[in-house]
Amino acid sequence: xxxxxxxxxxxxxxxxxxxxxxxxxxxxxxxxxxxxxxxxxxxxxxxxxxxxxxxxxxxxxxxxxxxxxxxxxxxxxxxxxxxxxxxxxxxxxxxxxxxxxxxxxxxxxxxxxxxxxxxxxxxxxxxxxxxxxxxxxxxxxxxxxxxxxxxxxxxxxxxxxxxxxxxxxxxx
Amino acid sequence: xxxxxxxxxxxxxxxxxxxxxxxxxxxxxxxxxxxxxxxxxxxxxxxxxxxxxxxxxxxxxxxxxxxxxxxxxxxxxxxxxxxxxxxxxxxxxxxxxxxxxxxxxxxxxxxxxxxxxxxxxxxxxxxxxxxxxxxxxxxxxxxxxxxxxxxxxxxxxxxxxxxxxxxxxxxxxxxxxxxxxxxxxxxxxxxxxxxxxxxxxxxxxxxxxxxxxxxxxxxxxxxxxxxxxxxxxxxxxxxxxxxxxxxxxxxxxxxxxxxxxxxxxxxxxxxxxxxxxxxxxx
Numbered sequence: 187x188x189x190x191x192x193x194x195x196x197x198x199x200x201x202x203x204x205x206x207x208x209x210x211x212x213x214x215x216x217x218x219x220x221x222x223x224x225x226x227x228x229x230x231x232x233x234x235x236x237x238x239x240x241x242x243x244x245x246x247x248x249x250x251x252x253x254x255x256x257x258x259x260x261x262x263x264x265x266x267x268x269x270x271x272x273x274x275x276x277x278x279x280x281x282x283x284x285x286x287x288x289x290x291x292x293x294x295x296x297x298x299x300x301x302x303x304x305x306x307x308x309x310x311x312x313x314x315x316x317x318x319x320x321x322x323x324x325x326x327x328x329x330x331x332x333x334x335x336x337x338x339x340x341x342x343x344x345x346x347x348x349x350x351x352x353x354x355x356x357x358x
Numbered sequence: 359x360x361x362x363x364x365x366x367x368x369x370x371x372x373x374x375x376x377x378x379x380x381x382x383x384x385x386x387x388x389x390x391x392x393x394x395x396x397x398x399x400x401x402x403x404x405x406x407x408x409x410x411x412x413x414x415x416x417x418x419x420x421x422x423x424x425x426x427x428x429x430x431x432x433x434x435x436x437x438x439x440x441x442x443x444x445x446x447x448x449x450x451x452x453x454x455x456x457x458x459x460x461x462x463x464x465x466x467x468x469x470x471x472x473x474x475x476x477x478x479x480x481x482x483x484x485x486x487x488x489x490x491x492x493x494x495x496x497x498x499x500x501x502x503x504x505x506x507x508x509x510x511x512x513x514x515x516x517x518x519x520x521x522x523x524x525x526x527x528x529x530x531x532x533x534x535x536x537x538x539x540x541x542x543x544x545x546x547x548x549x550x551x552x553x554x555x556x557x558x559x560x561x562x563x564x565x566x567x568x569x570x571x572x573x574x575x576x577x578x579x580x581x582x583x584x585x586x587x588x589x590x591x592x593x594x595x596x597x598x599x600x601x602x603x604x605x606x607x608x609x610x611x612x613x614x615x616x617x618x619x620x621x622x623x624x625x626x627x628x629x630x631x632x633x634x635x636x637x638x639x640x
Contacts, residue, residue: 200366211373215390218380257369259402261548268542276394277541277567277579279385353570354384 192311198318200255201306203246204263205299209272210239216279216288223281223354231288239272242329266305271298282348289337296333299326370404372397377427386576388540388566389419392486395540395564396426396455398547403554410453413442415467417459418493419486419566436466439474442481447621450480453554460487464500464521471523475530475559480618482553482560485523486540488568488575496571508571523563524600528593528612533558535596535612539582540566545608552610558618565606578606585609 193201213236220229247255265271274291303322310316375397383389400410410428414420415438423430429452433441442456463471463485474483489506491497498512500521507515527535534556538546546564553560565582567575581604589610590596596612 203366207371215394216385219383219385219390222380222382223385255366257366260372260398261402261544261551265544268544275541276390276543277386277388277569277576280569281385283385 193306193309193315193319194311195315195318196250196253196255197258198306198310198315198322199246199250200258201263202303202322203243203250203255204258204260205270205272205302206239206243206246208260208270209274209295210236210243212273212276213239215276216274219279220281220283225281225283227285228283228288231285235288235292266302267298271302272296280348281354282350284340284343284347286337286340286342289333289340293330293333293337296326296329300330370401370407372401375400375407375410375427377425379424381421381425383418383421384568384570386567386569387418388488388564388568389422389486391540391543392419392484392546392564392566393422393425394543395538395546395550396422396457396484398544399550399554400428402547402551405453405554409451410455411442411445411449412455412457413445414438414457415459415462416493417462417491418488418568419457419459420462422457436462436468436470438462439467439470439481439483442483443474443477443479446479446481450620450623454481455554456481456483458483458485459492459499460485460489460501460521460523461491461499464523468500468521472526472530475527475532475561478531478533478559478616478619480557480559480620482550482556482562484550484553484562484564486564486566487523488566488572489520490568490571492568492571496568506572522600524561524611525597527561528597528600531559531616532561532612533614533616533618534560534610535600536560536562536610537608538562538564539578539606539608540564541579541582542608545584549608549610556613558614558616565608581606582608585611589613591615 213232217229217232272295274295303319307316307319310319407428412423412426412428413431414423415433416435423432431441438456438458442454446454487501489499489501491499496509498509498516504517505515524535534553536549538549549562553562565578567578585607591614600611
């Protein structure tokens with residue numbers, strides 16, 4: 187990974203905040219997509235996920251205890267992948283996708299966040315930063331467990347879920 | 359104030375450059391990511407939204423001005439570069455992004471493309487290339503492969519050699535040429551930011567899959583790869599590279615130093631809108 191060699195508490199908090207905020211924005215975008223394409227169930231689910239990520243972001247900001255976190259451009263984070271770890275891949279969205287697909291995407295995102303903070307704990311600048319990274323690891327593991335439980339309610343749909351005899355066409 | 363010293367509460371984020379209008383693209387369309395890349399690039403540069411204009415023509419990709427919280431103009435088919443050129447000449451202090459698709463930009467607007475490259479006005483031209491006319495239900499476009507046979511209008515494929523926009527741009531005088539993939543939102547954002555920074559006509563071709571009419575383009579994710587060499591400022595070398603690559607080479611492929619063309623502004627007072635209103639009064 188390409189992260190700086192030593193991560194401070196402030197940098198860790200800024201990264202954690204960015205992860206949650208970007209995930210919130212991504213889920214909100216997906217909720218909008220599903221709403222526009224009349225997949226109400228998924229619109230609500232993605233909306234709920236956006237709301238949850240927003241709460242996580244607020245919690246992290248509160249944790250900063252009023253300290254002003256530095257603005258770091260999205261291009262300057264140097265995430266291990268091409269985007270923030272919790273961001274789900276917008277390109278795999280489908281207008282007929284089901285809660286199973288959405289929650290599988292969310293689960294993968296939460297697991298990437300676990301992996302990310304585990305790596306961050308290894309490059310923490312001091313004991314405080316390391317403790318913080320380990321706390322984030324635990325929190326993300328809890329999120330993994332919660333999404334797994336949620337996913338268990340939605341078994342994988344049979345093949346052909348994406349077939350549509352009367353597909354919508356985009357018109358001006 | 360440097361970016362590192364900017365407090366989070368004062369910085370413009372990608373969200374600040376998005377309008378409240380919900381895009382109507384098909385879920386999975388690459389253009390969603392391109393919108394994200396544009397807003398991320400603008401946030402990277404911390405450009406005030408009121409100093410930016412996004413101009414477009416017609417097509418799925420040309421809906422972008424409505425989704426950006428900047429000045430915008432959704433123009434007529436193929437004329438986005440003409441509009442963008444006029445705007446930049448009249449208001450050189452604005453950052454002007456011109457958005458287009460492969461049909462709008464290379465067929466209907468092909469002539470404007472050549473001359474915009476030649477003029478080298480300081481514009482950033484973003485073409486979302488999905489190798490199909492998506493909005494009109496999937497006809498072959500200038501960049502469609504000759505053997506793509508899925509369109510009812512071209513059974514058996516067109517058999518025509520595809521247009522090569524990067525080479526044409528280079529030959530016509532564009533001073534910055536890059537190729538990106540929409541599936542790499544941040545990488546594309548970095549290229550767009552670099553294109554905006556570049557003084558002169560910057561052309562960014564973004565491979566942006568049409569998941570509805572070209573579902574095969576979902577495979578592009580496996581085919582794209584970063585350019586293995588550094589950008590060159592030598593157009594001949596760039597041309598050789600672009601002509602011989604596999605079409606999935608991403609990154610800045612040419613960055614020249616030709617001075618941007620900026621026509622002298624007329625002396626005297628700026629003409630007020632009332633002048634034109636009187637001129638066209640019936």
